[in-house]
Amino acid sequence: xxxxxxxxxxxxxxxxxxxxxxxxxxxxxxxxxxxxxxxxxxxxxxxxxxxxxxxxxxxxxxxxxxxxxxxxxxxxxxxxxxxxxxxxxxxxxxxxxxxxxxxxxxxxxxxxxxxxxxxxxxxxxxxxxxxxxxxxxxxxxxxxxxxxxxxxxxxxxxxxxxxxxxxxxxxxxxxxxxxxxxxxxxxxxxxxxxxxxxxxxxxxxx
Numbered sequence: 001x002x003x004x005x006x007x008x009x010x011x012x013x014x015x016x017x018x019x020x021x022x023x024x025x026x027x028x029x030x031x032x033x034x035x036x037x038x039x040x041x042x043x044x045x046x047x048x049x050x051x052x053x054x055x056x057x058x059x060x061x062x063x064x065x066x067x068x069x070x071x072x073x074x075x076x077x078x079x080x081x082x083x084x085x086x087x088x089x090x091x092x093x094x095x096x097x098x099x100x101x102x103x104x105x106x107x108x109x110x111x112x113x114x115x116x117x118x119x120x121x122x123x124x125x126x127x128x129x130x131x132x133x134x135x136x137x138x139x140x141x142x143x144x145x146x147x148x149x150x151x152x153x154x155x156x157x158x159x160x161x162x163x164x165x166x167x168x169x170x171x172x173x174x175x176x177x178x179x180x181x182x183x184x185x186x187x188x189x190x191x192x193x194x195x196x197x198x199x200x201x202x203x204x205x206x
Contacts, residue, residue, distance in 0.1 A: 029119025094146030106143035
C-alpha cells in the first residue's frame with residue numbers, strides 16, 4: 001500500500017488556525033505521557049509529541065514504538081526516493097489514525113513550503129520534500145519519521161487530562177532524538193522528577 005506523506009483536510013484545518021487565542025493554553029511542543037491505567041491498550045506507556053493543540057482539537061505523533069521490520073530505506077524505496085546518505089533509521093508508530101500517512105518531526109533548521117512550526121526549535125513536515133532533503137544530506141539536523149498519528153476532537157484531550165490520563169513534559173531534544181525508543185517513557189517521567197516505579201497502576205482512573 002502506498003504511503004502518503006501529506007496533511008489531510010482535518011489536520012490542515014487545525015494548522016490553519018491560531019494555536020492560542022489568548023485564553024486557551026496550547027500544549028503544542030509538549031510530550032504527552034500516558035499514566036498507568038489510562039484505560040486504552042493502544043496508549044499504554046505512550047509518549048506522544050503534541051504538535052497541534054487548540055479548542056477545535058489536537059494531534060500528535062507517537063515516539064514510544066517503532067514498526068517492526070520497517071526502516072527508512074524501505075520507505076524511501078516505496079516512495080521512489082534514492083536513500084543516498086540517509087541512515088536506515090527506524091520508522092515510528094505515530095498513532096492509530098491513518099497509519100499510511102507519514103510525518104517527519106524535526107529540528108527547525110530546515111523548512112519546506114508545508115512545514116509547520118510546533119514550538120521553538122521543533123517543526124513538523126508532512127510532504128515528501130523533507131525526505132528528499134534528508135536523503136540528499138540537505139535536511140534538518142535532527143529528525144524522526146512516523147506513520148500514523150493520534151488525534152482528538154474538540155476539548156477531548158483536555159477532558160482526558162482532567163481525568164488524569166496524561167502527564168505533560170517539555171519535548172526536549174534529548175528525549176525526542178537521543179533517548180532510546182524503549183526508554184522514552186520512563187526517562188520522560190524522570191525529566192519531570194517522577195520515578196515510574198512509584199506510580200500506582202490505577203492512577204489513570206483517579
